Amino acid sequence: MKIILIITDYGSFNNFLAEVAVNLVELQHEVNVICGGEKIIDVTDKFDYEGLGIKFHFTEFPRSYNFLKLYLASIKIKAIIEQIEPDIVHVHFTTGVFTTVLSGKLRYFTAGTIHGIGYPVMESKVKQNIFKIIEHFCFRRLDRIYVLNNFDYSLLIKTYAKKVRKFSSSGVGCDLAKFNKANYTSDFLKNFRQDLSIKPHDFVIAFTGRFVHFKGFHLVVRGFLSLVEKYELTNIKLLLIGGRDPVHPTGLSDEEDLLYKNHNQIINVGFTAKVNDFLAITDLFVFPSFKEGMPVCVMEALAMGVPVVTADARGCNDLVDDKVNGLLLPEKPSVAEVQSAIYNLYSDKNTLKQYSDNAISTREVLGRQKYVEQQLKDYSDLIK
Numbered sequence: 001m002k003i004i005l006i007i008t009d010y011g012s013f014n015n016f017l018a019e020v021a022v023n024l025v026e027l028q029h030e031v032n033v034i035c036g037g038e039k040i041i042d043v044t045d046k047f048d049y050e051g052l053g054i055k056f057h058f059t060e061f062p063r064s065y066n067f068l069k070l071y072l073a074s075i076k077i078k079a080i081i082e083q084i085e086p087d088i089v090h091v092h093f094t095t096g097v098f099t100t101v102l103s104g105k106l107r108y109f110t111a112g113t114i115h116g117i118g119y120p121v122m123e124s125k126v127k128q129n130i131f132k133i134i135e136h137f138c139f140r141r142l143d144r145i146y147v148l149n150n151f152d153y154s155l156l157i158k159t160y161a162k163k164v165r166k167f168s169s170s171g172v173g174c175d176l177a178k179f180n181k182a183n184y185t186s187d188f189l190k191n192f193r194q195d196l197s198i199k200p201h202d203f204v205i206a207f208t209g210r211f212v213h214f215k216g217f218h219l220v221v222r223g224f225l226s227l228v229e230k231y232e233l234t235n236i237k238l239l240l241i242g243g244r245d246p247v248h249p250t251g252l253s254d255e256e257d258l259l260y261k262n263h264n265q266i267i268n269v270g271f272t273a274k275v276n277d278f279l280a281i282t283d284l285f286v287f288p289s290f291k292e293g294m295p296v297c298v299m300e301a302l303a304m305g306v307p308v309v310t311a312d313a314r315g316c317n318d319l320v321d322d323k324v325n326g327l328l329l330p331e332k333p334s335v336a337e338v339q340s341a342i343y344n345l346y347s348d349k350n351t352l353k354q355y356s357d358n359a360i361s362t363r364e365v366l367g368r369q370k371y372v373e374q375q376l377k378d379y380s381d382l383i384k
Helices: 010-026 067-084 094-101 125-140 150-156 186-195 217-231 254-261 275-279 296-303 335-347 349-361 368-383
Strands: 002-009 030-036 055-058 088-092 109-114 144-147 164-166 203-210 236-243 266-270 284-287 308-311 326-329
Touching: 002 010, 002 067, 002 094, 010 030, 010 088, 010 368, 030 067, 067 094, 088 094, 088 368, 094 109, 094 125, 109 125, 144 150, 150 164, 203 217, 203 275, 203 296, 217 236, 217 254, 217 284, 217 335, 236 275, 254 266, 275 296, 284 296, 284 335, 296 308, 296 349, 308 335, 326 335, 335 349
Parallel strands: 002 030, 002 088, 030 055, 088 109, 109 144, 144 164, 203 236, 203 284, 236 266, 284 308, 308 326
Antiparallel strands: none
């Protein structure tokens, strides 16, 4: 079998699809990857892709609304596909699907994994209508549609019953071997905290991801700052793991931006491949995002036994059971609600420990291998 995996950037392939590609090669299939050359998720390569025979074709996936640029990019992608003549083309992300099929439906079986339908979470009616047209345009040109969460599945099953599928796994899953608290010794944790100037009894909160408003970044920062000020807390730290996205605003004012960057209780980690090390010293993960498909960062936190405070929004509420392994806030929570949730769990260590134990006891359902196995089976069934 010849399969083409299409994803918008190399970093996302390396982070989400590497295991699928490597398993396909081990099963004697030819794997080609079409992607942008940049690393939006900048982590070290998981495998020796070139040595394994995985072939990469780098091209542009414009992050803009310039129709001409998108159309020209689509023509280039289609030309690469025609040279390969695959059995299956599998595209990830709505941006990737739209760019791929814009210049016409492919003459090869085409699947698309939508990591979160866009139009239901758009803030303005105008954007909702525009994105709805674009996304249904994409759905009609796909032979199979994969979705990651219950909300998206219930939305599409009415119209695309014959071709929509929802993964039985927790989305694309996470690496349970890496995100495992049992890997860490007490000496490592003690020394790592010291390196970050975190005292033994400090309460550590973490946020992971792009610093953008729709992931609730501004709510985390404002909630933390107001919490520290209101209760005069000196034994609480916030780890910000990730960084800015030039396309989307943080939701903070210039003054707030300067304040969090210079606050002595906020540690700006930046993008790192060692998120697991920081989660190993984290007491509470706060991620009040309202625009997710199935957030891997939440899976990683839960796999490490870190309770999660998140929004009752699609994807997030597929992973977090309210008052079981974390807390679900309203779909679009306020700063006060974020602050209150943090303070309640900071003040109630017994409940926090119970949530942590519950997360650890169910961590196996979060493994990436479940996703890989289902995806490989689907490919096999399609070829048959």
